Amino acid sequence: xxxxxxxxxxxxxxxxxxxxxxxxxxxxxxxxxxxxxxxxxxxxxxxxxxxxxxxxxxxxxxxxxxxxxxxxxxxxxxxxxxxxxxxxxxxxxxxxxxxxxxxxxxxxxxxxxxxxxxxxxxxxxxxxxxxxxxxxxxxxxxxxxxxxxxxxxxxxxxxxxxxxxxxxxxxxxxxxxxxxxxxxxxxxxxxxxxxxxxxxxxxxxxxxxxxxxxxxxxxxxxxxxxxxxxxxxxxxxxxxxxxxxxxxxxxxxxxxxxxxxxxxxxxxxxxxxxxxxxxxxxxxxxxxxxxxxxxxxxxxxxxxxxxxxxxxxxxxxxxxxxxxxxxxxxxxxxxxxxxxxxxxxxxxxxxxxxxxxxxxxxxxxxxxxxxxxxxxxxxxxxxxxxxxxxxxxxxxxxxxxxxxxxxxxxxxxxxxxxxxxxxxxxxxxxxxxxxxxxxxxxxxxxxxxxxxxxxxxxxxxxxxxxxxxxxxxxxxxxxxxxxxxxxxxxxxxxxxxxxxxxxxxxxxxxxxxxxxx
Amino acid sequence: xxxxxxxxxxxxxxxxxxxxxxxxxxxxxxxxxxxxxxxxxxxxxxxxxxxxxxxxxxxxxxxxxxxxxxxxxxxxxxxxxxxxxxxxxxxxxxxxxxxxxxxxxxxxxxxxxxxxxxxxxxxxxxxxxxxxxxxxxxxxxxxxxxxxxxxxxxxxxxxxxxxxxx
Numbered sequence: 001x002x003x004x005x006x007x008x009x010x011x012x013x014x015x016x017x018x019x020x021x022x023x024x025x026x027x028x029x030x031x032x033x034x035x036x037x038x039x040x041x042x043x044x045x046x047x048x049x050x051x052x053x054x055x056x057x058x059x060x061x062x063x064x065x066x067x068x069x070x071x072x073x074x075x076x077x078x079x080x081x082x083x084x085x086x087x088x089x090x091x092x093x094x095x096x097x098x099x100x101x102x103x104x105x106x107x108x109x110x111x112x113x114x115x116x117x118x119x120x121x122x123x124x125x126x127x128x129x130x131x132x133x134x135x136x137x138x139x140x141x142x143x144x145x146x147x148x149x150x151x152x153x154x155x156x157x158x159x160x161x162x163x164x165x166x167x168x169x170x171x172x173x174x175x176x177x178x179x180x181x182x183x184x185x186x187x188x189x190x191x192x193x194x195x196x197x198x199x200x201x202x203x204x205x206x207x208x209x210x211x212x213x214x215x216x217x218x219x220x221x222x223x224x225x226x227x228x229x230x231x232x233x234x235x236x237x238x239x240x241x242x243x244x245x246x247x248x249x250x251x252x253x254x255x256x257x258x259x260x261x262x263x264x265x266x267x268x269x270x271x272x273x274x275x276x277x278x279x280x281x282x283x284x285x286x287x288x289x290x291x292x293x294x295x296x297x298x299x300x301x302x303x304x305x306x307x308x309x310x311x312x313x314x315x316x317x318x319x320x321x322x323x324x325x326x327x328x329x330x331x332x333x334x335x336x337x338x339x340x341x342x343x344x345x346x347x348x349x350x351x352x353x354x355x356x357x358x359x360x361x362x363x364x365x366x367x368x369x370x371x372x373x374x375x376x377x378x379x380x381x382x383x384x385x386x387x388x389x390x391x392x393x394x395x396x397x398x399x400x401x402x403x404x405x406x407x408x409x410x411x412x413x414x415x416x417x418x419x420x421x422x423x424x425x426x427x428x429x430x431x432x433x434x435x436x437x438x439x440x441x442x443x444x445x446x447x448x449x450x451x452x453x454x455x456x457x458x459x460x461x462x463x464x465x466x467x468x469x470x471x472x473x474x475x476x477x478x479x480x481x482x483x484x485x486x487x488x489x490x491x492x493x494x495x496x497x498x499x500x501x502x503x504x505x506x507x508x509x510x511x512x513x514x515x516x517x
Numbered sequence: 518x519x520x521x522x523x524x525x526x527x528x529x530x531x532x533x534x535x536x537x538x539x540x541x542x543x544x545x546x547x548x549x550x551x552x553x554x555x556x557x558x559x560x561x562x563x564x565x566x567x568x569x570x571x572x573x574x575x576x577x578x579x580x581x582x583x584x585x586x587x588x589x590x591x592x593x594x595x596x597x598x599x600x601x602x603x604x605x606x607x608x609x610x611x612x613x614x615x616x617x618x619x620x621x622x623x624x625x626x627x628x629x630x631x632x633x634x635x636x637x638x639x640x641x642x643x644x645x646x647x648x649x650x651x652x653x654x655x656x657x658x659x660x661x662x663x664x665x666x667x668x669x670x671x672x673x674x675x676x677x678x679x680x681x682x683x
Contacts, residue, residue, distance in 0.1 A: 066524045066596060104556070108556060112555045115531075115555060116552070122532075
């Protein structure tokens, strides 16, 4: 039914006028050969120049390439040369046809907004998926690398532990026999010089090995755990003096020490680290001083420990003040005398102990390193056992000691040292023999190496204690860690000593062990 | 004498660069701003064939789609050639394009079909593997193109023109 049949005439006229107004119809009439016969409507609205319509008409003609012209055609949303969008219709009329353009710009604009949003969202979603995939790949790679690093780190730690043991055991022999030889020479200048050279080089080797191992430990969590003990500062200073006075005097340097104990509270510090700091500073001071003196002052006052190491050596020019604290530094005036690790390790150790380090130096006139250390909070109840000692002369006076060490050099050294002290010494080279001998003879003191082949020293100690052995037990180990010390003490040892053996400390511990039995 | 004219339809998923390829081919221009095509935009360019004869390519830049709907079919009618376009950085767009080719074969069984894998300038981010294109080359001409730099664009259209020449 025609719309005019049911619409009131005014409504029909209004509707027609409105729709035509909105559609902006343009009617182009052609004959069968695409010759323009008539134009009705606003051609300029669609960018068609009626004065010279050839280009526009060619473009219209292109739209119908390949399509039959004897049938109606409808091509929606065609973008025209002026950018407007139109619905283009071809309407057959006898031998010719009309091309009708209806405005589609508003509809296209609405459609474009919707589609643009959808497409951009889809493209962004694809990029996001790719990015997430890439992140997953990176994460997986990082996990893989982390696992590899952990393996490498575990290997490194195992290597360092092994190296530590391998370094300390022979150094124990060297220092121990050096001690024995120094006691036996009869004033021969030549022999004294030779022994000083051995001590100097052994000390250098020891410091170098300790520094390399400390550097190798890096900043891993285990290496930054502090082991506070009550430090016998007088004993520490004596050890430093014993170690460096011969070296200084060998170069013709004066060596001066000073100790101030103005605080009644026990000085709680990580003794291993403190000792390492002082040894490194003194080692440098002696090495880089050709004439004059080297001094060390230890001051325990107002809850703070001060360590001052002064020398009259070559000094450090201002431009090298930072670089001397970097590892493997050889850029300073000192050239390549050492490994270049000492000061970097000193700074690291002091930072680990929450302390501070200041350097005052004048080129050609010497250096002054000042260390300030706050005390650590807690000391384990038995941690001081291994360091307690008495400086009074001591003789074993017939006390019996069973020495257990699988290294014949060490066993012989301990035998000689203890005989010197007046002990009656018996030696065993494995844990089983030690258990048997200790059970049978009940020596006053058992001195046993922890790292024995087969049954460990700790296991032997545990078994002896569980069978009622009541003598004093001193364990000797190449592992200078808190964990190793605690393990020995838990097994039943009374004292824990580390290699290389500090002779004074060893004497003090053996004295105490013999006295309390 | 007028050059013979052939209708060439650009066919491919949205955002693969169909409009940009046409702009590069017809006007030697490029814009990196993405504006989705609604409906169709018709351009033309006359090319000279190897035999010296001119040929007019009337290029229909059709709105992107992943499947052929009724409107898409409407636009394809009368086409002599299809320039299928995929985005090398989106492997899914290659699947869509090949799907469109299969669907269009019902309507245009004899139309020339050439594949342009676009965005060669972003080749480091391509998901489409060289081996995939090597495999596709066994069944249709494939061109790696960049509407941004123009690489491969002329060659793709020239190949279509050559295949359309009488």
